[in-house]
Amino acid sequence: xxxxxxxxxxxxxxxxxxxxxxxxxxxxxxxxxxxxxxxxxxxxxxxxxxxxxxxxxxxxxxxxxxxxxxxxxxxxxxxxxxxxxxxxxxxxxxxxxxxxxxxxxxxxxxxxxxxxxxxxxxxxxxxxxxxxxxxxxxxxxxxxxxxxxxxxxxxxxxxxxxxxx
Numbered sequence: 034x035x036x037x038x039x040x041x042x043x044x045x046x047x048x049x050x051x052x053x054x055x056x057x058x059x060x061x062x063x064x065x066x067x068x069x070x071x072x073x074x075x076x077x078x079x080x081x082x083x084x085x086x087x088x089x090x091x092x093x094x095x096x097x098x099x100x101x102x103x104x105x106x107x108x109x110x111x112x113x114x115x116x117x118x119x120x121x122x123x124x125x126x127x128x129x130x131x132x133x134x135x136x137x138x139x140x141x142x143x144x145x146x147x148x149x150x151x152x153x154x155x156x157x158x159x160x161x162x163x164x165x166x167x168x169x170x171x172x173x174x175x176x177x178x179x180x181x182x183x184x185x186x187x188x189x190x191x192x193x194x195x196x197x198x
Contacts, residue, residue, distance in 0.1 A: 039065050044074035052095070067095070086136075090116040097124055104128040111136040118142030119163060126152040138162055138184070153177060159184040166190040 043051045043065060056066035065071075085096050093115050100107060107129040112121065119142045125135065132152040136159040155177050161184045165173075170191060174180060185191055 036061070036065055036068075040068055040071065043071060048074070085115050086111050086113045088112070088115040093117040093121065097121065100125060100128045105131050107132055109134040112140060113137070113159070114139040119165070122160075126155070130154065133157070135159070154179055156180060157182040161186040161188060163188055164190055167192055 039062065043055065046055065048071065051066050051071065056063040085092055088096075093112065096112075107125075108131055110125060110129070110132065111134075112125075113136045115121075117140050119137070119140060121140065122135075122137050125132070129152050132155055134157040135152070135155055138159045138161040140163055142164065153176065156179050158173070158177070158180060165185065165188050167190075170185065170188075174183075
């Protein structure tokens, strides 16, 4: 069967099912399941809450692709321990303007000098066990006026002065 027909059939199935189960059937289905155009057929309710906890770099990259295609759908994202960097934080907050809860605990990497933060609706942020520093913390707090809950435990680059805020 031609790939275009299989892709059309996959477009009627739940996106998460295609990305987790259908790709296991055979090599051809695996390739089609990773077709970038498949995301545009996904139903909105499939993306309201994303859990990529402890995921591989490939899974996170696929997720970021979904974020770029459908940024307004995401309200809660859990990337705790995923194989990604703090640059992902910037990419997500730049795209997902409707985001309310973001868990980026235990991710790796340095913070860009001044990350672009457009997700001003974030009310809960977990960046525990990351390399955030005072500059990032203050900048983030200023950019997120609705932020009410922040977890910065085991962020050893923060000073006690900022932690007391």
